[in-house]
Amino acid sequence: MKMLSTLSVLVAGALFGFGLSYSSMIKPEIVLSFLRFEDFGLLWVLGAASLTTLVTYQLVPRLMSKPLLESVFRKHSSVMDKDTLLGAALFGIGWGFCGVCPGPAIAGLGAANWPMVITLMSIFAGAYLQGRLTKSKGSN
Secondary structure, three states, X not given: OXXXXXXXXXXXXXXXXXXXXXXXXXXXXXXXXXXXXXXXXXXXXXXXXXXXXXXXXXXXXXXXXXXXXXXXXXXXXXXXXXXXXXXXXXXXXXHHHHOOOHHHHHHHHHOOOOOHHHHHHHHHHHHHHHHHHHHHHHOO
8 A cells, every 4th residue: 555655646746747837837937927916827726726725625534534545634734823924924035036936846847947956956955944943943
């Protein structure tokens, strides 16, 4: 079952990457025109993603007693605190500066959009820094 679960994650990831590429979210100029309210085509992508998330997290657990490839449905807890708000603000600022977020940046590599390497290095550096700051804050 572990192999089937891993395979399903790989297929879902490939489908997600294809969707990002097909919707042109891997092109920073398209995303930036959306963020400047010049092109609203990505609203369809946002709407489809929101609907998929709603169905997956709200309706499927009510209709199925257990997931297809796992033993139980897991809760995805979230906390609205200052760290979450700060992280969301930094994410939004970074998205506005470069026009991509982590998923489209990785999918962009698959489409030979090599400048995404710089974006991904920045994302990893920020994640590393956040981990170091959280670790040092937690140890006090």
